[in-house]
Amino acid sequence: MPTETELKLHLEPEVVSQFKQHPLLQTATHTTAPQHLYNTYFDTVNHTLLQQGIGLRIRRMGEQRIQTIKSAGAGLGGLHQRQEWETLVSGDSPEYSQFPPEALPTWCHDENNLQQIVPLFVTDFTRMTWHLILEEGSEIEIALDQGEVKTPAACLPLCEVELELKSGSPTKLYQIALKLQKALPLRIENKSKAALGYALHQPQPPQFHKAGTLNLTPEMNAEQAFVAIIWHCIGHWQANEEIVLHSDAPEGIHQMRVALRRLRSGLNLYQSLIPKESYTKLHHQLKWLTTILGTARDWDIFTQHLAEIQRYADDSLSDLSKTIAELRRNTYVNVRHILDSSEYSRLLLTLGKWLTQRRWRKNMEMRALQSLEQPVSHFANQILPARYQKLCQQGEQLSKLNAKQRHSLRICVKKMAYATRFFSNLYPPATTLAFTKILSQLQEQLGILNDARTVTTLFNQIHPTTASSTRQLLKKYFKQHQDENLNQLAKIWQNFLEQPPFWNLTTE
Structure with a gap:
């Protein structure tokens, strides 16, 4: 039961010849001539196997037929890791008896269910490969695939580079990808060929994705939990790429920005163990991207209000509405341009390399390394009370805080909320749910109050003059709700102070 580890990159067809001449490929120990690969993917029309986390295909290479089952696996930072089983077959239909029992989901044990599995789509492409053996002994196969993904009703061009790890560390895949990308406009491709085929067979509008549950376990040490946290945030971030690229739905931008804020909060959370000096450039790049998304999010907020x-207003706001729509549209164009750039993929590749290489360990003293190896529950029991104390101090004299100070409190609440959700699986759910719920209520209420500050700032950028009937209308609108929102905030804050911290409940 081998595990396939590969990095996928999109390549524009017009630079294929340039790719083939890259100096790195000239060092290959072995190169294969172009080979035609014709792959038929099987599932039910409702994608039952996909829902079970299984991919089933038959590959035709000349007279040979190879059937393969792949598990769902992970696709983060362009890196795909899946378990796979391969067997030779005599024809163009699956032979399920050839697979070991553990390769097939329980659903496949019923012969009637197997009858529902039919060919859905085809990947038809030509592959060239280069086999690299690196100095320290790692082996990587680089494949160039050019062709099509096809269903009876639609067709999608395919041009991608796959870096498959034959032996060694996944870090080497990122290093090779970064070397190639210095000379070529390569972009990360998080969708497998199968995923492209499924999307072509049954097109669906892009969906936004929330963070989901992070499954830390008490057996992890602090460093293992850190790596899991950052990969989880990257997964949340990249899950929203499609909706941001192909839809104007504001929730896509919002969720991608939340993912980046969670990631940066995770880095900040570990600053006592993993100093910022070990990722200074990454820190600036992540902050830059968060700011770009934040600008788009701010115009979404203005649009909604x-x-x-x-x-209930007259037509006097129609010109402002058109201006806001145009500014919002421009920020979305800018975001999409960035997400489609080599620089964006380079950021993700560099982040992936940093995580797999664990670069922060370089030049660490023994005591610092030992701190990384402490149980994650010990680290959580140190960091959560510190965050809680800072939040309580920030919220003192809540009723006297101005808009800017409430914004600072909001940031503090978010950091507490992110830390709580990162580590919540380490504690009994009954103790964390109420605490997490109140933090969410605080976030929401402070967010509503901060909207007035956001809208006013943006309006001042468009119309800096003070005498404006529209300005007065906006001020009146937010003032109508402010007193009620402040009263609600005070109640929620009091509930928060009365809620016992869950880490105390589990350590007493």
Whole structure:
């Protein structure tokens, strides 16, 4: 039961010849001539196997037929890791008896279910490969695939580079990808060929994705938990790429920005163990990307509130509405341009390399290394009380805080909320749910109050003059809700102070 580890990169067809001449490929110990690969993928029309986390295909190479089952696996930072089983077959239909029992989900044990499995789509491409043996002995196969993904009704061009790890560390895949990308406009491809085929067979509008559950376990040490946290945030981030690239739905931008804020919060959370000096450049790049997304998110907020005001205002806001729509559209174009750039993929590749290489360990003293190896529960029991104390101090005299100070409190609440959700699986759910719920309520209420500050700032960018009937209308709109929101915030804050910290409940 081998595990396939590969990095996928999209390549524009017009630079294929340039790719083939890259100096790195000239060092290959072995090169194969172009080979035609014709792959038929099987599932039910409702994608039952996909829902079971299984991919089933038959590859035709000349007269040979190879059937393969792959597990769902992970696709983060372009890196795909899956278990796979391969067997020779005599024809173009699956022979399920050839697979070991553990390769097939329970659903496949029923012969009636197997009858529902049919060919869904085809990948038809030509592959060239280069086999590299690196100085320290790692082996990597580089494949160039050019062709099509096809269903009876649609077709999608395919041009991608796959770096498959034959032996060694996944870090080497990132290093090779970064070397290639210095000369070529390579972009990370997180969708497998199968995923492209499924999307072509049954097109669906892009969906936004929330963070989901992070499954830390008490057996992990602090460093293992850190790596899991950052990969989880990257997964949340990249899960929203499609909706940001192909939809104007505001939730996509919002979730991608949340993912980046969670990631940066995770880095900050571990600053006592993993100093910022070990990722200074990454820190600046992540902050830059978060700011770009934040600008787009701010115009979304303005758009949403303006639509609410227009419900009871006259047509005097129509010109402002058109201006806001144009500015929002421009920020989305800018975001998409960045996500489609080599620089963006380079950021993800560099982050993946940093995580797999654990670069922060370089030049660490023994005592610091030992701190990384402490149980994650010990680290959580240190960091959560510290965050809690800082939050309580920030919220003292809540009723006297101005808008800027409330914004600082909001950031503090978010950091507490992210830390709580990162480590919540280490504690009994009954003790964490109430605490997490109150933090969510605080976030929401402070967010509503901060919207007035955001909208006012953006309006000042468009119309800096003070005498404006529209300005007065906006001020009146937010003032109508402010007192009620402040009263609600005070109640939630009091509930928060009365809620016993869950880490105390489990350590007493």
